[in-house]
Amino acid sequence: MGCFFGEEVSTDLHDLIVSLPSLPKTEQYIKLLEVLYQLSLVKEKDRLVLSSSNMRQSTKESPERIDTVLRYISDNYFSKMNLSDVADVACMTTNSFCRFFKKTTNKSFTQFLNEIRIRNASRILIQQKTPISEVCYSVGFNSITNFNKQFKLLVGSTPKKFREDIL
Structure with missing residues (x-):
């Protein structure tokens, strides 16, 4: 952490x-x-x-299933990932998976994935002098505009301002 x-x-x-x-x-x-x-x-x-590297949530209902899903997300957050891929990992339909994931994590899949990507982007921005556009793509975003929007939403500042304030 x-x-x-x-x-x-x-x-x-x-x-x-x-x-x-x-x-x-x-x-x-x-x-x-x-x-x-x-x-x-x-x-x-x-x-x-x-x-934070610990994405696992404690749950009594289907702990193996959510652990498998979270491991998959952790191992693949930087690549193109869609809801049906992750639902397949959980052996569920997309609708069932959405309900299951929301109930287990209190977040939608997209919200959770964006948070993981932004946390990792924050770490890279602090530890490396990698250009912001490169950080954007390396954590799985395919649009700098969306990356900036999600970053500001979750962190409270743009990636550039965040890096300047930290360093």
Whole structure:
């Protein structure tokens, strides 16, 4: 999982984090635990989840089926994926799959897929200097316009502004 903590948190912990390499090993571990503890105290509203690799939801009804579907999405989110393909993976009709998926995840398939793609795009935008248009296509969007729209909808800013604010 990746998280973004605001400037205030970064400023408060900066000196402590920068000092870690110069400390003896035992003190490094203690200070690292202190940093993690301080980050754990940050209120949820003051941090932004950038990416998460765990897409699996706990469910009592058909856990194997939803796990198979989520694994398929996780392995293929970057390629062209349509509802009937995923319904076939679940061995269901598209209508039945839509109801099942919504009931299990509380999201439509398209909404869920877009969130996965945008989370991965966020991670790439932070970790690499890849052009935004390339990021768009690498996570499975086939239109930069739609990518920008979905990104702004889910993250609250355009990919360009997001990258500028983070870096």
